[in-house]
């Protein structure tokens with residue numbers, strides 16, 4: 405409560421005040437290197453990213469509970485865009501001359517190629533036993549899924565426009581969909597087989613969806629300024645974040661875990677990571693220096709992002725529960 409001591413007063417005034425001091429200490433995940441470390445993803449204490457220290461991009465992982473770093477791929481072609489759920493890491497892999505989805509199982513130490521089609525497969529996301537990705541085998545982008553328990557691959561969308569940037573939580577797959585002439589957010593439920601459009605605004609692009617439980621967030625420029633929208637699948641209620649008025653600031657790349665939403669925000673004149681708690685409406689600034697911070701991801705209380713404060717791209721993390 406100490407952190408948000410002025411919150412009640414702030415709410416009375418109709419604005420949201422964020423804590424002036426840092427919530428918790430941030431830490432550099434990656435060893436200092438002139439090579440780029442990009443595209444972080446996180447599940448619990450395990451952080452994965454794409455790392456160019458070998459002269460080409462590979463996937464690396466660091467477990468913050470043990471401090472141990474592990475190189476996941478060593479192939480000389482490009483491995484990028486990792487995602488992680490439990491003991492499984494997935495990524496986009498160019499070793500076959502086109503993009504495919506690969507997986508590494510931390511339990512067995514085994515790597516497997518999940519797609520073999522000559523067209524491109526990109527941007528995997530994983531939750532439990534289900535992997536989703538965007539796939540160009542039909543001549544336009546569609547969403548595909550693979551159930552690791554049944555080893556069954558499914559085509560989720562068939563529309564001739566592009567469907568891409570998928571995210572998954574439980575039975576719900578969400579993605580960015582261009583079928584209406586601009587981008588909207590759609591959802592497919594693996595249990596019911598039903599597809600629905602979530603974003604209600606006809607104008608502007610709704611993009612970069614993220615999902616946790618029943619909460620979907622996306623970037624939304626319906627009012628010609630990028631903002632963050634949260635949509636609750638259980639109630640159908642959509643709301644803009646945060647409640648504080650910073651209409652001239654652009655907001656990008658949201659990610660959600662439980663009640664916490666993080667995004668990139670330009671209100672301070674540079675790119676910072678901000679946090680909004682959906683239950684309290686309270687907002688916090690996560691990064692404090694004037695460097696660029698972007699591509700945030702979040703799992704539980706742990707936030708990760710890409711950061712250039714040291715002059716080259718590195719991965720940083722903050723555990724909101726770390727009071728040390």
Ligand SMILES: [Ca+2]
Nearest residue numbers: 461462479481
């Ligand atoms: Ca590589």
Ligand SMILES: [Ca+2]
Nearest residue numbers: 503521522523
């Ligand atoms: Ca392929």
Ligand SMILES: [Ca+2]
Nearest residue numbers: 545563564565
């Ligand atoms: Ca399509």
Ligand SMILES: [Ca+2]
Nearest residue numbers: 587606607608
């Ligand atoms: Ca739209």
